[in-house]
Amino acid sequence: MAKLIMTADDSASVRQMVSFTLKQNGYDVLEAVDGKDALVKLSSQKVDMLITDLNMPNVDGLGLIRGVRAGALNKFIPIIMLTTESQDGKKSEGKAAGATGWIVKPFKPEQLIAVIKKVLG
Amino acid sequence: MPSATPHITIPPVGSNSEKALAGWRSVITPSIDTLKKLAGTTEDEFLQIGAQMQDFYQRSQEITSMANRMVEAVSGPQAQTVVERLREMMGNMEAYLSSTRSQSHENCTMLERILELLDHLTEPLDGFQKMYKILRMLSTSTKIESSRLGELGLGFHTLAMDVEKLSHMVHEKSASIQGDRQMLADMIGDTLRTVRTSEADQDRELSTTLASASHTLEELVSVNDRCTSFATMISSISGEVSGNLSEVVASMQMHDMTRQQFEHIVEALECLAAKLQGFSAADHTNGDPHRLITETGDVCELQSAQLRHAASELCGAVRSIVDNLRDMAGKQARMTSETLSTTGITDSTTGGSFVGAISDDMGTVTAVLAKCTLADQEMSATLKKVADTMQEVTGFVTDIEDIGLEIDLIALNSQIKAAHTGREGAALGVLAEAIKRLSVDAVTQTSAVSEALLQINHVTERLFGEASQEREHLGAKVATMEEETEQILASLGTMNGELVSLLAALNGKVQTLTERIEEATGSMDAHERVASLTDEVMSRLDVIVREARELEPASTEFKDNLRHMEERYTMESERSIHESIARKRGIASAIVAPKDAAPEVPSSTDADSEFGDNVDLF
Numbered sequence: 001m002a003k004l005i006m007t008a009d010d011s012a013s014v015r016q017m018v019s020f021t022l023k024q025n026g027y028d029v030l031e032a033v034d035g036k037d038a039l040v041k042l043s044s045q046k047v048d049m050l051i052t053d054l055n056m057p058n059v060d061g062l063g064l065i066r067g068v069r070a071g072a073l074n075k076f077i078p079i080i081m082l083t084t085e086s087q088d089g090k091k092s093e094g095k096a097a098g099a100t101g102w103i104v105k106p107f108k109p110e111q112l113i114a115v116i117k118k119v120l121g
Numbered sequence: 122m123p124s125a126t127p128h129i130t131i132p133p134v135g136s137n138s139e140k141a142l143a144g145w146r147s148v149i150t151p152s153i154d155t156l157k158k159l160a161g162t163t164e165d166e167f168l169q170i171g172a173q174m175q176d177f178y179q180r181s182q183e184i185t186s187m188a189n190r191m192v193e194a195v196s197g198p199q200a201q202t203v204v205e206r207l208r209e210m211m212g213n214m215e216a217y218l219s220s221t222r223s224q225s226h227e228n229c230t231m232l233e234r235i236l237e238l239l240d241h242l243t244e245p246l247d248g249f250q251k252m253y254k255i256l257r258m259l260s261t262s263t264k265i266e267s268s269r270l271g272e273l274g275l276g277f278h279t280l281a282m283d284v285e286k287l288s289h290m291v292h293e294k295s296a297s298i299q300g301d302r303q304m305l306a307d308m309i310g311d312t313l314r315t316v317r318t319s320e321a322d323q324d325r326e327l328s329t330t331l332a333s334a335s336h337t338l339e340e341l342v343s344v345n346d347r348c349t350s351f352a353t354m355i356s357s358i359s360g361e362v363s364g365n366l367s368e369v370v371a372s373m374q375m376h377d378m379t380r381q382q383f384e385h386i387v388e389a390l391e392c393l394a395a396k397l398q399g400f401s402a403a404d405h406t407n408g409d410p411h412r413l414i415t416e417t418g419d420v421c422e423l424q425s426a427q428l429r430h431a432a433s434e435l436c437g438a439v440r441s442i443v444d445n446l447r448d449m450a451g452k453q454a455r456m457t458s459e460t461l462s463t464t465g466i467t468d469s470t471t472g473g474s475f476v477g478a479i480s481d482d483m484g485t486v487t488a489v490l491a492k493c494t495l496a497d498q499e500m501s502a503t504l505k506k507v508a509d510t511m512q513e514v515t516g517f518v519t520d521i522e523d524i525g526l527e528i529d530l531i532a533l534n535s536q537i538k539a540a541h542t543g544r545e546g547a548a549l550g551v552l553a554e555a556i557k558r559l560s561v562d563a564v565t566q567t568s569a570v571s572e573a574l575l576q577i578n579h580v581t582e583r584l585f586g587e588a589s590q591e592r593e594h595l596g597a598k599v600a601t602m603e604e605e606t607e608q609i610l611a612s613l614g615t616m617n618g619e620l621v622s623l624l625a626a627l628n629g630k631v632q633t634l635t636e637r638i639e640e641a642t643g644s645m646d647a648h649e650r651v652a653s654l655t656d657e658v659m660s661r662l663d664v665i666v667r668e669a670r671e672l673e674p675a676s677t678e679f680k681d682n683l684r685h686m687e688e689r690y691t692m693e694s695e696r697s698i699h700e701s702i703a704r705k706r707g708i709a710s711a712i713v714a715p716k717d718a719a720p721e722v723p724s725s726t727d728a729d730s731e732f733g734d735n736v737d738l739f
Contacts, residue, residue, distance in 0.1 A: 011377035012164060013164060013168055013373060013376050013377055016172075017370050017373050017374055020174070020178075024178065054691075055691060083691070084377075084378050084381060084691045084692045085691045085692075086693045086735070094739075095739045099739060101736065102737040102739070105374050105735075106370075106371040106374035106375060107370075107374070108370065108733070109363075109367050110367060111732055111735075114731070115736060118732075118738065119738070
């Protein structure tokens with residue numbers, strides 16, 4: 001069965017590109033328009049991985065990570081930040097919140113897939 | 122960098138400066154509206170491109186898959202099997218041709234030998250004709266002598282009648298044999314001429330066809346070889362197309378990134394507009410006008426630069442999307458063209474291919490084989506007729522031998538009768554002596570004819586027997602070859618059908634992909650609209666910068682004026698532009714810190730670098 005990955009981003013075009021990349025490589029995709037939407041969906045849906053933006057309305061990426069790590073259903077899933085932010089300070093915050101990795105936009109499909117394969121084992 | 126321009130004395134507030142500040146406010150507000158509009162209007166267009174891109178990718182994958190199937194069709198295991206069977210078939214055909222020619226040569230040699238033997242019959246048969254004349258003469262003489270003797274010669278009259286009867290028999294049998302001999306000679310002569318002519322024609326036709334089929338077979342082998350390396354090329358082109366797609370995916374994200382940049386610019390301008398709005402010329406309570414003019418110049422200069430960069434990034438991204446999509450279509454079209462050329466399918470209108478050509482050749486070969494079989498049947502019929510005729514002629518040998526015996530008996534009888542007659546029958550004794558001599562000659566001639574006929578019969582039987590066996594053997598071979606040819610033709614037909622079908626589908630797919638990409642990229646004008654609107658805003662901001670600098674030159678206040686912006690930046694490019702302008706003012710900005718001074722991110726291992734500079738795995 002295909003693995004299910006959530007993409008959380010307030011940009012529809014970024015979600016579209018992430019979904020396209022994942023689906024072309026055999027993954028199922030669940031989309032969330034922001035951190036809040038993601039947390040609601042993740043409270044009832046088990047996923048294999050989360051790819052999230054940092055700056056989003058309602059709940060941002062760091063809040064989302066903290067919420068997921070504090071929950072039960074998806075507590076231990078790999079979480080990759082996919083953001084335009086490249087500052088090391090922000091990366092440290094992400095790591096402290098529980099992110100597994102950090103990708104600075106724009107990503108290349110092969111790059112994203114390689115990272116997913118690595119973190120999903 | 123400190124300004125080298127002379128310091129311009131600012132007029133007292135309330136005059137030019139106040140007007141300028143108010144004017145800038147009225148310019149910045151619509152610029153903000155324009156930028157807000159920009160940030161919101163391009164998303165649908167990008168989403169549409171994204172949706173089309175999935176369709177292009179799908180089609181591109183199908184084209185690659187079809188190209189691979191086409192290569193597989195002409196170089197895969199099925200094609201390899203056909204090549205092997207064709208090779209074997211060609212070998213069998215050549216062997217068959219050689220066998221039939223060898224057999225035909227032997228048959229002809231035998232027939233020529235029969236002709237020679239038939240010729241040997243001429244002399245003894247001529248002898249029989251002489252014998253016939255002598256017997257007639259002896260019969261007449263015996264009758265005359267018998268009449269002369271009257272009562273005494275009555276027994277000789279019966280003898281004369283026997284001699285006459287014998288002469289007719291000799292004449293009749295020798296004439297029959299002569300007729301058959303001539304008929305056989307004519308038939309064999311005709312057969313030899315026909316065989317030699319048709320053999321030459323068939324040899325020419327079969328050789329030409331086999332050479333053509335052999336050439337096409339070599340083409341098939343060559344296609345096989347080319348396809349082996351071409352499969353790698355397809356894979357490589359497919360990789361390049363994936364590269365194009367990768368670039369498109371990356372470029373598509375620039376929309377979101379520039380949207381963020383536009384939002385940051387809008388925030389900066391809104392902040393400036395608020396300050397300009399709050400400035401009161403009357404009491405100066407909301408700030409120093411000189412400082413505000415400087416800040417306005419700094420903010421507008423920086424945002425103009427940020428906007429220029431953002432617009433340039435977006436335009437570059439759209440161009441990259443257009444170029445990569447067109448390149449993708451071009452590569453697929455080239456790959457298709459190469460595929461058709463490599464697989465030997467060049468006639469796109471009829472789907473003609475070397476497979477069709479080899480099918481035609483094989484069809485011709487089958488027709489020639491059928492002709493060979495027919496010729497063989499005709500030869501068989503001729504040989505049978507020769508054998509039957511010889512069987513008939515052999516029956517005459519007994520008759521001829523009977524004639525010799527008959528003459529001998531008549532001679533003996535006439536000698537006895539002549540002896541009984543005494544001196545009166547002396548003349549009859551002479552006749553009896555002549556008949557006796559004739560009987561000796563008859564035995565000689567009979568033996569010669571009999572021996573010649575037996576030899577002919579022997580040769581004919583052997584010829585017919587051996588030919589029948591060989592014919593059966595070759596007939597079985599032809600049947601096997603025809604069956605095999607039919608199977609190969611069926612395989613080639615299937616292969617050709619698949620190629621033609623793939624060809625049509627492939628051409629259709631490439632054409633549709635090209636048209637759709639052309640249609641999508643042709644209508645892509647987001648970058649032009651963005652460029653037009655951003656040019657407009659940048660022009661306004663640049664005018665403000667120029668006017669502000671004329672009133673208050675740039676200074677190191679830049680750092681303090683724009684410190685609040687540092688926190689808004691999320692992108693490295695934004696920080697770089699900020700730093701670049703700060704450097705122009707002679708300020709060492711701390712926004713973009715040297716790498717060795719950056720806070721340590723306890724993350725990436727050396728192994729993670731395989732993913733690229735923009736990836737860190739913790």
